[in-house]
Amino acid sequence: xxxxxxxxxxxxxxxxxxxxxxxxAAHAEIVVIAHESSPLDSLNKSQVADIYLGRTTHLPGIGPxxxxxxxxxxxxxxxxxxxxxxxxxxxxxxxxxxxxxxxxGSQPKEVEGxxxxxxxxxxxxxxxxxxxxxxxxxxxxxxxxxx
Amino acid sequence: xxNLKPLVTLLHLSLTGxxxxxxxxxxxxxxxxxxxxxxxxxxxxxxxxxxxxxxxKGYDGPSITVDYANNSTYEQGNGWDLAPxxxxxxxxxxxxxxxFALTGQAVARGAHKGKINLEWLYADIKLGDETALQVGxxxxxxxxxxxxxDVGLTYPWAHLPQGLYGWxxxxxxxxxxxxxxxxxxxxAQINLFTGSETREDNPFWxxxxxxxxxxxxxxxxxxxxxxxxxxxxxDSRLVYITSGIQNKAVxxxxxxxxxxxxxxxxxxxxxxxxDHENWVWRSELYYIDRxxxxxxxxxxxxxxxxxxxxxxxxxxxxxxxxxxxxxTYAPNNAERYANLxxxxxxxxxxxxxxxxxxxxxxxxxxxGYRSSTPFAGANLVTLSYDTVF
Numbered sequence: 106x107x108x109x110x111x112x113x114x115x116x117x118x119x120x121x122x123x124x125x126x127x128x129x130a131a132h133a134e135i136v137v138i139a140h141e142s143s144p145l146d147s148l149n150k151s152q153v154a155d156i157y158l159g160r161t162t163h164l165p166g167i168g169p170x171x172x173x174x175x176x177x178x179x180x181x182x183x184x185x186x187x188x189x190x191x192x193x194x195x196x197x198x199x200x201x202x203x204x205x206x207x208x209x210g211s212q213p214k215e216v217e218g219x220x221x222x223x224x225x226x227x228x229x230x231x232x233x234x235x236x237x238x239x240x241x242x243x244x245x246x247x248x249x250x251x252x
Numbered sequence: 253x254x255n256l257k258p259l260v261t262l263l264h265l266s267l268t269g270x271x272x273x274x275x276x277x278x279x280x281x282x283x284x285x286x287x288x289x290x291x292x293x294x295x296x297x298x299x300x301x302x303x304x305x306x307x308x309k310g311y312d313g314p315s316i317t318v319d320y321a322n323n324s325t326y327e328q329g330n331g332w333d334l335a336p337x338x339x340x341x342x343x344x345x346x347x348x349x350x351x352f353a354l355t356g357q358a359v360a361r362g363a364h365k366g367k368i369n370l371e372w373l374y375a376d377i378k379l380g381d382e383t384a385l386q387v388g389x390x391x392x393x394x395x396x397x398x399x400x401x402d403v404g405l406t407y408p409w410a411h412l413p414q415g416l417y418g419w420x421x422x423x424x425x426x427x428x429x430x431x432x433x434x435x436x437x438x439x440a441q442i443n444l445f446t447g448s449e450t451r452e453d454n455p456f457w458x459x460x461x462x463x464x465x466x467x468x469x470x471x472x473x474x475x476x477x478x479x480x481x482x483x484x485x486x487d488s489r490l491v492y493i494t495s496g497i498q499n500k501a502v503x504x505x506x507x508x509x510x511x512x513x514x515x516x517x518x519x520x521x522x523x524x525x526x527d528h529e530n531w532v533w534r535s536e537l538y539y540i541d542r543x544x545x546x547x548x549x550x551x552x553x554x555x556x557x558x559x560x561x562x563x564x565x566x567x568x569x570x571x572x573x574x575x576x577x578x579x580t581y582a583p584n585n586a587e588r589y590a591n592l593x594x595x596x597x598x599x600x601x602x603x604x605x606x607x608x609x610x611x612x613x614x615x616x617x618x619x620g621y622r623s624s625t626p627f628a629g630a631n632l633v634t635l636s637y638d639t640v641f
Binding site for chain 1: 271341343372378382384386390391400404405433437441483484529562601603641
């Protein structure tokens with residue numbers, strides 16, 4: 106009986122830890138970034154959503170803006186889209202299927218992770234990406250912060 | 253044992269891939285990308301009645317057509333039927349550079365016994381950052397989902413509401429000019445298009461004239477424009493299309509398109525869709541002025557759903573009304589029907605969905621029309637699987 110109680114306690118503790126971690130992950134601040142030399146200074150939530158949904162590909166006075174997606178962290182990607190567009194991953198995929206199969210747009214290019222993202226936006230001043238705020242270096246410009 | 257490796261590979265790609273297109277290859281300075289979609293749908297007429305059981309036009313008992321353009325019809329006598337609405341589509345793009353690409357899309361569907369149709373083949377020429385000229389064969393953007401009518405993953409139902417999407421011409425050969433703009437925080441897309449379409453042995457007319465008949469259709473001189481406006485959770489669309497309308501009843505011995513000269517039709521459509529928090533709203537209405545042919549058509553659809561995580565139950569009502577006039581038509585003659593559908597979509601993953609739909613199709617046609625159709629109403633249950641890869 107004692108052993109069983111211990112196991113239950115450990116399970117409950119483990120589950121609490123998992124939920125705590127999930128909660129932390131879900132509430133980590135996500136930032137939309139560009140290189141510090143980018144002509145972009147800031148974006149609002151609607152602009153970020155429009156760019157990542159392919160509703161616009163350029164901004165007045167700025168020119169083309171190319172969004173980048175992340176492929177190595179589906180949780181970060183899903184969290185980003187849910188917060189910015191209000192859509193879950195299935196809704197986003199349905200949206201892009203509609204855009205792609207009608208010749209109206211293509212999904213953002215995927216990058217492996219923060220290293221490739223930083224490398225690309227350093228060489229392409231009109232590219233933007235997203236990452237947890239904690240990973241954004243000082244040579245990156247934060248265009249939008251999603252709490 | 254059958255070789256399941258290609259299927260496993262396909263499912264793996266489907267389950268893990270995020271981006272569309274799924275496949276890319278570079279060769280000789282050209283970039284090739286490939287993607288596709290699949291719908292496996294089984295449906296069964298669970299009850300129904302006929303106006304005239306002896307006047308079946310080749311259909312086996314009470315029936316429901318879910319896609320008029322392809323005469324995708326579930327018949328009570330067929331029991332559970334996979335053929336009417338199952339389809340596989342493949343799309344490929346060859347990109348020469350940032351400004352020029354060529355895209356083709358072929359679809360094999362059960363309704364045509366697996367015969368492959370080329371639904372899209374067009375050149376895409378970028379004229380500017382937000383402007384594109386497309387030339388070739390495309391879907392005709394009659395209604396909100398018309399261009400993705402074969403891609404089941406893009407809509408919440410097992411099939412599109414047939415009261416709106418049931419027309420004899422759904423493609424055109426021609427050109428369109430499309431550009432985007434931002435208007436006071438609204439994202440706008442304007443599309444101007446022109447072309448024509450001739451469809452030989454049109455399956456649409458087999459519904460009305462009988463399975464073993466042949467009717468050719470022609471919409472010459474198509475001109476249209478659509479305006480799409482999006483903001484946050486709201487998506488709206490206005491469309492106007494005009495064209496000629498002609499048919500050639502080959503089975504009846506006709507050798508030329510009639511009437512001649514062709515009358516013109518004018519289609520006006522409005523769609524307002526919303527995905528606000530967990531609520532899902534779909535609505536669309538249209539009016540087609542065919543008074544030159546002594547005919548008018550109206551149709552509308554309203555659907556309300558609520559999203560619980562990966563589940564989306566939805567109730568949708570569709571109505572179609574036809575108005576026919578003398579001297580072309582006898583009095584008290586018009587096709588009218590309603591459809592009430594309860595659907596449930598379950599997103600298995602971000603690119604796969606299972607759908608269950610139960611619907612009731614009610615015939616409200618005027619007495620003079622009823623001899624033209626064998627069906628008086630039916631109830632249909634459909635189970636479908638949709639994916640893109």
